[in-house]
Amino acid sequence: MSDAQVFRIEQRYGRAIPEQHTRVEAIQTGVCKGDLPVHDDPLRYSENNLYTPLTRQDARGLDVEGYGFQARIDLKPGFHGQLWGENEILLARSIVFENYLRTVAAYAALQRRGLFLHSAGIVVDNQAWLFLGRSGAGKTTLSRLALKQGADILSDDANMLLPDAAGRYHAGPVPFAGELGDVNKDARQDYPVAGLLWLEQDDCLECADLPPAQQLARTMACCPVVNVDPFRGEKLLDVIENLLKQVPMRVLHFRKTDPFEAILKAIGVKTDA
Template sequence: TAAVDGVVNFTSYLERGSFDLASRHGVLTMAPEAHVENYLRVVYAHLCLNANSLLLHAAGVIREGLGYVFFGPSGAGKTTTSRLAAATADVLSDDLVILREHEDGYHLYGVPFKGELSDAPRANQTAPLQAIFRLRQDRRHAIQPLPRIVATAELAGAAPFVNNDKSLADQLLGVCHHLANAVPVQTLHFRRDDGFWQVIDEQNRVLSQTASANGR
């Protein structure tokens, strides 16, 4: 895909289309066996970036009213984490989520796209974004800080359809840098059980106590 003068052009083996970001009108020609979702994913990605938001290749869940994002390359554990979280959280997706800034901070949104977790509700829900975790499979559960410059690069690498367009590189990095400054982006080491919530809950408790001590 490529964006030229505000028009996104999309071509695959089975589809060809374009989308005007200003007018929000598009055209799609597709083979009978094609899926319109492929085109819509591209459109969503460009619309989000155009609004200083992100469509992120990530799992997203809402737990106790707060949004959590788990991301990493294929095989990092997004689907596994989603399955483990399903007992105590609403799973929005194990594949794609939207992160959008509001006056009170960033919010997590579900999207109507199917990932590997076919039974995920993919609900039209939103919640304040509490944290973003870069997944690392391990023998223990632990959270480690991620340097901001690394977090920015990792987020940009997980923004499909726009991170391969050189003309959008500065804009994408700017959005990712702003996000990494506004929301904690950390590495989550986890094993295949839901014990990772214990370290996340402990971190939330410490952050809450610190905020209270500072009068926030």
């Protein structure tokens, strides 16, 4: 990588590089300049009106294509990647590098029997609570409420769950954020996962159980990229089932006006209030 690329990437993602590789081992990625094909279709990288790079999976890994870049991620015999781009500076910007990094994170988590979940991660009493839901369900809204009450936010957009040596799932800070931005820049610690909540905006505040089939389907819906990979589908299903045995998903009906203390009480967290 050039000095300019290293500078931009270290500015944005430097805090995510641990002093010691305590969570996962390093994954090698090569970065190269290359001529890319020109596509005139403005909807080529669009899904549900959102920018979505194309992925083409195969038995050994996958190819990724988006604005200004192409990539190859090989999963076996070893996990490594290759990233190509025409523009040196564009390659280091979020529209390229972060989309590539999110794809790597999703597959790296699955390789280690973990999950990369589209979710809000909120720390309460040194435990991580993951709030999942459709786009616009309230992940960022809930994160803002929690932040105002002094809670640590792992991310309001995507979180990585990995098992420890005993198989218990933990979540830690990741360099990905939604509308809330990067509000937890000094975090390094992992937290045991205490709960998974599916968000439903409603006219009431209550937490309820979900049937197992709905738990599985909703968790899978929040696993970007890997949930459309036919070659890794069986493994993904197995990992999700294992997670839900430890931490069943419930549904949280809430209003945007509900205080965060009331939400904590609804999900079973004791507070001083």
